Amino acid sequence: MERSNKFIDIFSNSNPHTTPLDFSSYRYINTPLDPLPIDTKTVQPPQFIPTINEAIVHLKLLRAFQVMKNKVLIDYETDEEEYCEKRWQSFITLAVRRFIIFVSAIRVNAPGGQSGPGTESQIFNNANIKQDSFVKFMNDLMPPLDVIMVWHSFLLNPKTFYDTCLRNNVLRFANFPLPLYKLNQFIDNYTFEFNVNPTPQENYLNLIRSFTNDERDYQYDIATKFFLYKQTVRFYCPGCKKVLTDWVRISDENQMGLADRNLSVRTLRSQSFVVEELPPSKCPCINISMITHESLRILHLIIDARRKYPLLPGTFKYFSSVICNPKYSARSPTTLSENICLAVQKSYSATKDLTTIINDIPKEYANETIRRRVILRNYLQFNYISATVENGIEVGEDLVGCVLRQERFLEKINKMDWLHSPLIHESLSESLIRYKRFFLMLTADRYRLNILVPTLDIDLMWHTHQLSMYGYFRDCQTSPCHYVIDHDDKIDENRLDDAFARTARRYRQLFKDNYSICYCQYCTNYRTKYANNGLLTLFQTKKKLETKENAIRNNPLFDGEKQGGVTHISIHNSIQMPTKKATKRRQKNPVPWENNRIDGGHYVVVPDAPITTDHCQFYGTGLCNSVNAQCVSDSGKCCSFASCTSFGGSACVTDSGSACGGDGGDGGGCGGD
Secondary structure: OOOOOHHHHHOOOOOOOOOHHHOHHHHHHHOOOOOOOOOOOOOOOOOOOOOHHHHHHHHHHHHHHHHHHHHHOOOOOHHHHHHHHHHHHHHHHHHHHHHHHHHHHHHHHOOOOOOOOOOHHHHHHHHOOOOHHHHHHHHOOOOOHHHHHHHHHHHOOHHHHHHHHHHOOOHHHHHOOOOHHHHHHHEOOOOOOEOOOHHHHHHHHHHHHOOOOOHHHHOOOOOOOOOOOOOEEOOEOOOOOOEOEOOEEOOOOOOOOOOOOOOOEEEOOOOOOOOOOOOOOOOHHHHOOEEOHHHHHHHHHHHHHHHOOOOOOOHHHHOOOOOOOHHHOOOOHHHHHHHHHHHHHHHOOOOOOHHHHHHOOOOOOHHHHHHHHHHHHHHHHOOOHHHHOOOOOOOOOOHHHHHHHHHHHHHHHHHHOHHHOOOHHHHHHHHHHHHHHHHHHHHOHHHOOOOEOOEHHHHHHHHHHHOOHHHHHHHHHOOOOOOOOOEEOOEEHHHHHHHHHHHHHHHHHHHOOOOOOOOOHHHHHHHHHOOOOHHHHHHOOHHHHHHHHHHHHOOOOOEOEOOOOOOOEOOOOEEOOOOHHHHHHHHHOOOOOHHHOOOHHHOOOOOOOOOOHHHHHHOOOOOOOOOOOOOEOOOOOEOOOHHHHHHOOOOOEOOOOOEOOHHHOOOOEEOOO
16 A cells, blocks of 8 residues: 555644644643533443544654664664663663653642542542643643653553552542643654654753752653663662662663562661561561562562551552442442551561462451452562652552553554555544444443453554543543443453454444454454354355445455454453463464564563463463452452452453453453553
8 A cells, every 4th residue: 555644634734624622632731621520320422532633643652652662772783682672671661760750750849749638539539620730730841752651551551540640649640631732743744753842841851850869860862872781770668768779770781680580689778687576666678688579569568558558559440439330439448458458467477478478368258368369469560660769659560561562552553554544534534433332332331241352443542542541531430331441451362362253243233344354364263253143144145245345345444455454453462371271272272473472581570471370379270360350259250249249340250251240340341551
């Protein structure tokens, strides 16, 4: 297909169909918002569905991310692939740290940057009221592209983003949309270079200077100034806030730096003996002689358990009283978190590893055990880059993995060069119609009994929708289901096969249209697997078959018979579960992308296999990683305990991979970061 720059014409001043109001970020900044609480008793049409213009700028942003990566790796040959992979992972690690500094500075120094204190409901309602001084402050600055890349990926994990920002008292920042309208002005239409005017740059740097005295944090563009073995950081205790270590490299030749799996550095305050009975006046960090990723996770867990507030990470993701089904709005996330904190304190010993601490928590009641494990097993995959930021927000989520899982989607979209299609307006118009239908399927209770798998074009629209958490949450909460649908980026790859086939079948039943017109072998096989009355096609007239074929070929999304068009299944969110059932099924039915696995040796947490064999005991024996599940039993099966579902509120996933949320479900879809 010929390359075209029609996307540029769409934004030209002469185009009467393009206005700033096409961007939710512009509307958020420049128009009044409804400050009233969200009405979860009535159904309203979605008000924040992305526009074609927003999708185009999103495509530009994905290209800009690729240009930045090329800059970071510009001096290295393809035969240095292993080094390039490590260099890029280390760059992302530094970008995550810079994002944490950015948000931490907002919390401390932005007018109205803090959205608490209060209950979850009070903080949520307060943050939903637009504060003009905060909006102006954010609108006057522009973060560097590496920080935007992390912000972008974090937004695509909406419930985790919400949980993290609420716990860190920066929910007003979470509601501020990724500024696509302004990003469009700063991304060159031809080179996709990110060039920001001096004033927004300086405003950003002034914010950073107000928070940290380290001049190394004052750089704006680090893509061409990144030196792998020269970047150094220090670790700080999340409890007493004191410095724990001397300077540590991001990565080093011995793979013992911050971005390395085998991080190991001696602490400055360590002592030669362990204090088993630690008095409340003593910080647990005195028992740590070496900082490793394991010791950081344990340190954060015990400090989280001792201080009780903010609540444990994941509490508002899995057990919210606000973004859940309204029937569970009376439940208390605080009570749940406090009970888990008490159990952790009873189980903790300075001589135990993290797995043992979690495993040794008394199993008093089945439902209680389930809830505890849903929260505590997250610590096993945490990557505490935030521990290197003095007085910063605390982020356990492995944001490096979030960026890298999202990168699989980025590479696929950029390779197709959708942005330069001469039919870009027509194809995005079609994709927008398809996403509106997909969102209807996601949010309609009667269709929510199974995971829905998006195609690439639908996933692009879904991602764009989520770049405004404020708008996405409102559209979900005023939908027929009345709760927020998570965008899960850790779905076992074995579950995608059947789920994709079921999604295609349901879409065809509801809308009398093809879900996927991709003609690669994978999509063709699974599109037809669950086709209704497949034998009928044998008796259709030649004219009918020709009519159907012509309709497909005339669709603006049809891309010939290439190996993966824009309606190809979106699989970048898939991970490998190490359970016996998942392994056996993988061996029996290997997926086409099996050879594109990430080399796990480089990573603190392997992006496409974050759950290790040692941790299988906390995830059951099946295909369920239970990241969406809030009432999943130890065996991985769906539990129907009333008290569990009342504390749950999310899809409860069975061994077979089907969701049986019932009265306790929040549902969910898979689609990646």
